[in-house]
Amino acid sequence: MRHRIINPMAEIYKHLAISILFMFIGFFIGKEFLPVSFVYLANKILMFFMLFLLLTAIFSRKSIIPRSFSMNFVYVFTFIDGILMYPILSYYLQSLGTDIVINVLIGAIILFALLAFISHKKDAGHFLSLGPTLFASSLALLVVCIVNIFIGSSVTNLIISIVGLVIFSAYVLYDISLIKYDISMGNIVDKNDLSIHVLNLYVDFINILLDLLNIVDRFND
Incomplete structure (x- = not known):
């Protein structure tokens, strides 16, 4: 049964928060069950993982991934993503320390929220011209x-992380603008229509977080 959405933007943020929670649950499960040796592969895994996230970002915005699907697929994706992130986050926790990683996480949340706020205050579709670039x-x-x-x-x-941070920060502006545009055009009417937007924002946030962690780690060396 399809459920109509009263406040699409609020629902998207709610499901995004749940998706990030599933990611952390996956991380803690990976921490408990994956061998410690995986941590030492983090540097190599990171580049392949970034490729995976980049491909996801590209596919989701070129309609290679369907635009309407169950939110459960997003939760499964983010949960598995959290498991895959275990060696990477464990590496940063060891290299930078828990306090710095938490501060970077808070910084990523603040940056994401600020960009979302800026885009939300603009007219629907204001940043869509950024799409081709x-x-x-x-x-x-x-x-x-x-x-x-x-x-x-x-x-x-390091350059990849800096450029990636700029790109995915701009993608937050673009994706919020796209959401507002789809809402204004009546393209978001039920929960399944939210899924692609939640996935896009999740990928934006994770890329921002990983890029910030890598930048801080490089300068920390």
């Missing part, structure tokens, strides 16, 4: 990430 930038970043897997440059890795 962000798509091209994402593809270029994907290529650089693949090349860096083979060259393993720490400088390039």
Whole structure:
């Protein structure tokens, strides 16, 4: 049965918070059950994981992923994502310490909320013109990430994180603007129509968090 949505924006933020909670549940389950040796693979896994998130961001915005599907798929995705993030987050917890990681997490939340607020205050569709530039930038970043897997440059890795932070910060502006546009056009009428937007915002947030962690870790060295 399809349930009509009264306040789509509030529902999207609610499901985004639940999705992030599922990610952390997945992380703690990974922490309990994955071998400790996985932690030492974090540096290598990180680049492949970033490729995975980049591909998800690209696919979701080019209709390769359906625009309407069950929210349960988002929860399953974020839960598995949390398990996959265990070695990466464990690496940063060991390298930076719990306090710094928590501060970076708070910083990512504040940055995300600020960008969402800015976009929300603009007219519906205000930032949609960023779409082609962000798509091209994402593809270029994907290529650089693949090349860096083979060259393993720490400088390039830092540049990737800085550029990625800019791209996905801009994507928050774009995605909130797209949500407002879809609401104004009547394209969001039930819970399934929220799923692609929740997934996009989740990918934005996780990329911002990982990029910030990597930048802080590089400068901490």
